Amino acid sequence: xxxxxxxxxxxxxxxxxxxxxxxxxxxxxxxxxxxxxxxxxxxxxxxxxxxxxxxxxxxxxxxxxxxxxxxxxxxxxxxxxxxxxxxxxxxxxxxxxxxxxxxxxxxxxxxxxxxxxxxxxxxxxxxxxxxxxxxxxxxxxxxxxxxxxxxxxxxxxxxxxxxxxxxxxxxxxxxxxxxxxxxxxxxxxxxxxxxxxxxxxxxxxxxxxxxxxxxxxxxxxxxxxxxxxxxxxxxxxxxxxxxxxxxxxxxxxxxxxxxxxxxxxxxxxxxxxxxxxxxxxxxxxxxxxxxxxxxxxxxxxxxxxxxxxxxxxxxxx
Numbered sequence: 159x160x161x162x163x164x165x166x167x168x169x170x171x172x173x174x175x176x177x178x179x180x181x182x183x184x185x186x187x188x189x190x191x192x193x194x195x196x197x198x199x200x201x202x203x204x205x206x207x208x209x210x211x212x213x214x215x216x217x218x219x220x221x222x223x224x225x226x227x228x229x230x231x232x233x234x235x236x237x238x239x240x241x242x243x244x245x246x247x248x249x250x251x252x253x254x255x256x257x258x259x260x261x262x263x264x265x266x267x268x269x270x271x272x273x274x275x276x277x278x279x280x281x282x283x284x285x286x287x288x289x290x291x292x293x294x295x296x297x298x299x300x301x302x303x304x305x306x307x308x309x310x311x312x313x314x315x316x317x318x319x320x321x322x323x324x325x326x327x328x329x330x331x332x333x334x335x336x337x338x339x340x341x342x343x344x345x346x347x348x349x350x351x352x353x354x355x356x357x358x359x360x361x362x363x364x365x366x367x368x369x370x371x372x373x374x375x376x377x378x379x380x381x382x383x384x385x386x387x388x389x390x391x392x393x394x395x396x397x398x399x400x401x402x403x404x405x406x407x408x409x410x411x412x413x414x415x416x417x418x419x420x421x422x423x424x425x426x427x428x429x430x431x432x433x434x435x436x437x438x439x440x441x442x443x444x445x446x447x448x449x450x451x452x453x454x455x456x457x458x459x460x461x462x463x464x465x466x467x468x469x470x471x472x473x474x475x
Contacts, residue, residue, distance in 0.1 A: 221263070
């Protein structure tokens with residue numbers, strides 16, 4: 159009788175890429191194989207997928223430039239040798255390098271829209287996408303915001319998606335990183351919104367003299383403990399866009415202190431702080447942060463109106 163340990167699955171990545179590409183023929187073959195390898199590798203899923211199967215679907219369809227809702231009849235299509243080689247190479251790099259899939263494909267989706275991404279910017283994944291899709295109607299039910307600021311913009315996904323969902327607004331994308339702004343400008347061109355969206359290098363509000371009806375920010379907010387224990391996938395993202403001091407609030411404190419001077423009287427500030435939400439409440443127990451709920455999941459996003467920022471200005475000073 160065989161030892162039970164002999165029955166444990168082993169990775170096929172011990173085989174050469176050429177052999178794998180020769181044995182796996184159809185799209186269905188690659189979906190099944192990639193899902194098996196991802197499950198075996200114990201990858202972290204949090205950059206656009208939440209399971210080995212979803213990651214396999216995203217990788218194979220992305221590698222073949224196929225939409226997520228492709229006709230299932232395509233599953234049994236035979237792939238060309240170059241297509242097979244590309245998928246095998248991507249699966250191997252995803253597992254051995256732990257690079258997040260959007261970086262491997264050069265693209266991520268946010269609010270139903272595709273964006274260019276690489277290691278110069280965070281991978282879009284904010285629950286703020288749901289607010290964008292509604293046009294921030296909870297605060298602007300009749301008259302949409304005229305001026306919008308995407309602060310700490312990174313790839314520009316929040317601001318650009320807002321511009322596309324609200325076609326009358328003007329949007330500034332602000333970031334301290336010129337490298338991130340280069341990616342944001344690619345996305346401005348990709349979505350042809352240059353007439354209403356501009357990218358500005360600024361250390362928070364320093365280079366932004368104007369006022370906005372809506373300021374939205376997904377700033378660095380990871381506290382020291384979470385930063386030290388993050389999965390390997392996060393090590394590929396820019397550290398400047400993740401960590402923000404011992405409690406994750408170094409940047410958020412500045413935003414709270416300075417935002418009112420850049421909001422109109424009807425303005426609203428929306429900020430994501432993620433797992434640092436408990437730090438924020440402990441730091442400002444007297445402030446009535448409105449914590450938002452999301453149908454598709456996510457936490458740690460608050461909103462404050464201009465009037466509320468006025469009322470609690472002394473707390474933020």
